[in-house]
Amino acid sequence: MRNTLNFLMYQWLGVESLTRRSRYAEHSRETFDSVLDIAERIARERYASANRLVDVEEPQFDGKRVTLPEATLKAVSAYAESGLLAAGQDFEHGGMQLPYVVEMAANTFFAMASVGLSAYAMLTSANANLLLAHATPRQRRAFALPLLQGRFMGTMCLSEPQAGSSLGDILTRASPDGEDFESDPLGPRYRLRGNKMWISGGEHELAENIVHLVLAKIPGPGGKLAPGVKGISLFIVPRLLVDAEGRLTGQRNDVALAGLNHKLGYRGIVNTLLNFGEGSFPVRDGAGAIAYRVGNPGQGLQAMFHMMNEARINVGMGATMLGYAGYLASLDYARNRPQGRAMGLAGKDAAAPQVSIIQHADVKRMLLAQKAYCEGGLALALYCARLVDTKRSGETEEAQDAALLLEVLTPVAKSWPSEWCLEANNLAIQVHGGYGYTRDFAVEQYWRDNRLNMIHEGTHGIQALDLLGRKVVADRSRGLLLWAARVMATVDEARPVDGLQQHAAALAQAVDEVQAATRDAWASGNPEDALANATPYLQAFGHTVLAWLWLDVAISATAALAGGAGPAEDFLRGKLQAAQYFYRHELPKISPWLALVAGCDATCKEMAEQWF
């Protein structure tokens, strides 16, 4: 995996060139590599070694305390001590000012080693990043800095038992806490009440404190909650109260653990139902959790998107790395499992020795599919992370384009790996045969862990609606047009390259098909027609994005092969074969998907409930 990571970062994306930008001027290939070395080592020693244990010994709650395996604390402490929580932050915040793409690359090791355990750090740094972008200086000092130092850990509290995809229907409410509520140094102070479901990392004692970022509505006149998402505000609700400097005051806030969710996978991180403000821990003489508003009332979801967008790319990266882990496990298994005989012109010779299953074309198909999905998914995550860097440190126009492209690609970055790298895990089990169906091999856990990714951070269906309903049509399809122009630039570059001409032609056609289907879907202007097949659209769009990235990677691999320098020939030929697999076996799938979209096929929409 490290070879592929290095190739994608340095030869394909030219990450080293970022050091010419003033923000990253103190870095070099050596500092980037040493961060990756440290991440790889901690992930191996503290995360991979605990991955099975945290799956088997899932979190327990005895009504008072949550118990986690000792290995959890060791893992999250090692991560915090490495300084990686603040990897991308400014030097003045104690950070390393690393490009996001390097931070993302470092985090791939943790996601691959133990995706559940890795989620504690992801949530904590995303929580701090949101506060650094939207909170007041005092809130940042009291909450964001301790998060970056690993003294506190973070959560994101959006979902409620009755409101998951439809966040506009949340019922958690926050009312001003006394007449002087606006004069608290930690920000406008409220009393918050409500129930938050599915909260990852919601209760534990792995750190001094937990900073919950909670979405809630501020009641209007007569105690009414505004309908829809417009009335949602964002609040900091610490598990334990702190003073203006972020020091614990010794008082517990009114946040109680109602119970744990017992999950299919991803058990390395505790998942909770939290009751806010029900009086289980009365604070300052009353019920109601003390909450500090971040930003203006009604703009909570907007601020939360800061965290959610980051989390979405990370979800895609996690899905990819779980797929990758399964790919490597099944590759190893296939090399060592003797079964069956080679097929010759005269059929099979029963007297010949058995071959390893990797010799069978069908097993190669399953391995090649996994390679194409997972290395492609990794390219997608790194490409998006590189866009984040351009957005942060590029010249104005370049930065604006990066932001726009990122908007369009985020639903794909989240969803494509969640679907196809889960399929990779499915194939990894298949390569193992019956052994893959047992708990004696790791691949079943990877599949269970990965099954979450199509569900959280906006389900697959919701991402599809976001892509077709908003991202590709917003502002007269500027984002779609920019993406198409980028794809066509890659097509033009590939056209004269030996071995890539056919791929280039196929990609040009695919982009035309996607654009035409987008137009046709919206031809009537009726969202009900247009969005009836949003998921096949997401699949087709995602496959076209991946074909584009594979072609771009293939250009780099071809150049490296011709130059004779760089990675070994087998490594590069493997990249070209995976690209070919994607073009021959995967890209052709888009036409039937897009035909449904373009024709506004009504089969699903018109299925009456009583016909089921």
Ligand SMILES: Cc1cc2nc3c(=O)[nH]c(=O)nc-3n(C[C@H](O)[C@H](O)[C@H](O)COP(=O)(O)OP(=O)(O)OC[C@H]3O[C@@H](n4cnc5c(N)ncnc54)[C@H](O)[C@@H]3O)c2cc1C
């Ligand atoms: C392990 C785990 C960890 C999680 N961690 C967190 C966390 O840390 N913080 C947090 O806030 N939340 C968290 N979540 C919650 C997660 O984000 C929600 O489960 C998710 O948003 C879906 O909400 P729901 O479960 O209520 O399903 P629902 O919204 O009820 O959806 C059920 C199905 O209906 C579909 N559907 C719903 N609405 C529509 C629509 N309008 N159009 C088309 N289809 C629709 C969905 O796509 C889905 O297939 C976590 C969930 C899990 C399982």
